[in-house]
Amino acid sequence: MNKCLQLFLSLAVLLPLLTGCWDRQELNELGIMLGLGVDKDGDMVKVTAQVVVPNEVSSKSGGGKGTPVTQYQASAPTLFEAIQKLTESSPRRIFMAHIRVMVIGEEYARKVGIYDITEALMREPTVRPDYYVMVARNTTASKVLDVLTPLENLPAEKMFNSLDVSTKTWSPTTTVTGDQLLEYLLAPGIHPVITGVEVVGQPENSGSQANIATIKAPASLNSTGLSVFKGDKLIGWLTEDESKGYNYIRNNVVSTISHLPCRKNGYVTFKALRTTTKRKAKVVAGRPVIDINIKNVSSIGAVECGIKIGSMKVLKELERDSEEKLVDLMQKSIKSVQRKFHVDIFGFGQEVYHADPKFFKKVEKDWDSYLEDLDVHYDVNVQIKRVGTLDDSFKDQIRE
Structure with missing residues (x-):
């Protein structure tokens, strides 16, 4: 009797697992x-x-x-x-x-x-x-x-x-x-x-x-x-530049190509190899403050002017110019959104919530109005790690 009961219980447990493709759908x-x-x-x-x-x-x-x-x-x-x-x-x-x-x-x-x-x-x-x-x-x-x-x-x-x-x-x-x-x-x-x-x-x-x-x-x-x-x-x-600034702020940039005007005529083209963005918020004297930190590693893709890429002084100048350009892109993106749309698309409110939940709960309903005068600090570090297979540009050596 016990064996029959065990068999019945085993079947009761196993049978639902053997229902097969009861909801199958034929491709045709x-x-x-x-x-x-x-x-x-x-x-x-x-x-x-x-x-x-x-x-x-x-x-x-x-x-x-x-x-x-x-x-x-x-x-x-x-x-x-x-x-x-x-x-x-x-x-x-x-x-x-x-x-x-x-x-x-x-x-x-x-x-x-x-x-x-x-x-x-x-x-x-x-x-x-x-x-x-x-x-x-x-x-x-x-x-x-x-x-x-x-x-x-x-x-x-x-x-x-x-x-x-x-x-x-x-x-x-x-x-x-x-x-x-x-x-x-x-x-x-x-x-x-x-x-x-x-x-x-x-x-x-x-x-x-x-x-x-x-x-x-x-x-x-x-x-x-x-x-x-x-x-x-x-x-x-x-716009395209505002979209770039947005993606840098949101840490969405994996790799990209950009350029800077030379201090002479022409452009220097850069390829971003790695970009990491970190956003932090803090509340100072009842006002939210956002810190944006970007670390960018780039290589030089092309040089259209006669600058000495092999010079450390020139490379440092290009790094500083790149840092200023990234800050400018982010500032323009934030100012455009503040002026035209009046909404927080950057997730600054989320950072404030993580930093001070009680403060954010107080201002949550009016958070978009806080965006208008939000204090944003930028810390950008650009490193040029590669200059390609050439050192200095040979543009000035081309015979006319």
Whole structure:
């Protein structure tokens, strides 16, 4: 009797673990969405889905004759209603686990706000939050997702990889994933900043093979500037230099290229090898003070004037000039945000909270007004470690 009871209990425990693929979904029944676009359509949400065409990306099926992706659109009062409504035109159920980019139309971001769609996607268990969020600048998300791209035949994959590489090698851009965006929306003392994307060129035939049939595509997608949000609504854009200053302050710069004018004519080009930014806050006499410390290691990429790179005196001068330029970039970025937007996108409020939680709780509701007169101190250290395979410039030795 005891053996029968033990067997029964063992089966009761093990059988639930042997249920198999009860929720399996066959690939030939799914439309895999790589790009999700959200636009305003009157009072409704317009969803654009960039879906892979399997036969065109499969080498075994001899693909490559048609477009590798197709696009479906639908409008409804809410995001997921619009996504579900896509089945009116799509022969397959839209599968959202592989979204690479979410593009938000500029009008939608300005007038409606992005919290609802961000919260909806984070709540949906089939959506992974590692997709990149971008704002369509001066256009709609549907037009951005309508552009076929060379080199990467899946446009959403192109946008993801392009932004990923650009963030690591070019200081005006940055990445924001779905979960990071929700954190910025909810965390006190900081407002969201998202990289923009725009359609450059002639978008008339951007969705056809003609767009990738020539060496230079008539229409292309470019990452451009950083969009500034107040709460969940877009309020403006940073310039390229302001975006650089923002990324230096936020410790987002991995590597980049910059230049300085020579003390004679021409430029010296630098490549940043390593950049580390630390921010600290303190409260002095009831006023918050921010300290920004940057350590930068750079190499010389090119010299367009006849200066003696082999001279330690010249290298020290270039280091001082580089330090002054970095401070200038950060100051311009902060002053522009103070003057035009009046919101804390740099996370200074978070630093104040970490330094003095009681003080921040008192001023939290009026924190953005504190930003107007915030005292910021800069400590920048630039070291030039490499000068390349040449020492002094040979420009002055060239025969005329």
